[in-house]
Amino acid sequence: GEDVEQSLFLSVREGDSSVINCTYxxxxxxxxxxxxxxxxxxxxxxxxxxxNMDMKQDQRLTVLLNKKDKHLSLRIADTQTGDSAIYFxxxxxxxxxxxxTFGSGTRLQVQP
Amino acid sequence: xxxxxxxxxxxxxxxxxxxxxxxxxxxxxEYMYWYRQDPGMGLRLIHYSVGEGxxxxxxxxxGYNVSRLKKQNFxxxxxxxxxxxxxxxxxxxxxxxxxYNEQFFGPGTRLTVL
Numbered sequence: 001g002e003d004v005e006q007s008l009f010l011s012v013r014e015g016d017s018s019v020i021n022c023t024y025x026x027x028x029x030x031x032x033x034x035x036x037x038x039x040x041x042x043x044x045x046x047x048x049x050x051x052n053m054d055m056k057q058d059q060r061l062t063v064l065l066n067k068k069d070k071h072l073s074l075r076i077a078d079t080q081t082g083d084s085a086i087y088f089x090x091x092x093x094x095x096x097x098x099x100x101t102f103g104s105g106t107r108l109q110v111q112p
Numbered sequence: 113x114x115x116x117x118x119x120x121x122x123x124x125x126x127x128x129x130x131x132x133x134x135x136x137x138x139x140x141x142e143y144m145y146w147y148r149q150d151p152g153m154g155l156r157l158i159h160y161s162v163g164e165g166x167x168x169x170x171x172x173x174x175g176y177n178v179s180r181l182k183k184q185n186f187x188x189x190x191x192x193x194x195x196x197x198x199x200x201x202x203x204x205x206x207x208x209x210x211x212y213n214e215q216f217f218g219p220g221t222r223l224t225v226l
Contacts, residue, residue, distance in 0.1 A: 030211035042217030104154040
């Protein structure tokens, strides 16, 4: 399978919570990242989690990390139409080249 | 601070033509990267650089060459464009801070090869 996997699409109603999931085959990451891509733009770092943490909360965002299952999730509370974007998880699979491996991205569509 | 800039924003090539994509960053970052983004495939690393004068291959380097003659610039070249290279190309840069690797992305170049 892919090194970093995400489902391709998620649709929610405005005000609901969104949960975007990511699984990875292996990771030497000290940090794991979530990036956001708005239409026609480059990626921007949304949040990250240190690998020895299980959870990180940042305003409406909650990141959960299950290292045993190699599972990372991003929860967006009270999802707004402005949250519509593509969300990528990224991990370091090869510290030797200091590069990130990105998932395929999950397109979040928020219905008013 | 302009951050990471890319030129051009759009380009249409015919098969066999060559072109160079320019990436510039004004954050004094050591590391620079070129990715391509294709539908349903996320970002794939083409080449990267860990400092001025150095380059290295990523996951999908075939058909591309790069150069990093100045710290702030990273050039991506296509010597003989093929339709399979139709994609959106992103440049990114990052600083050296232990294991933390936040990458800063440019706005992208949309390339179509006919």
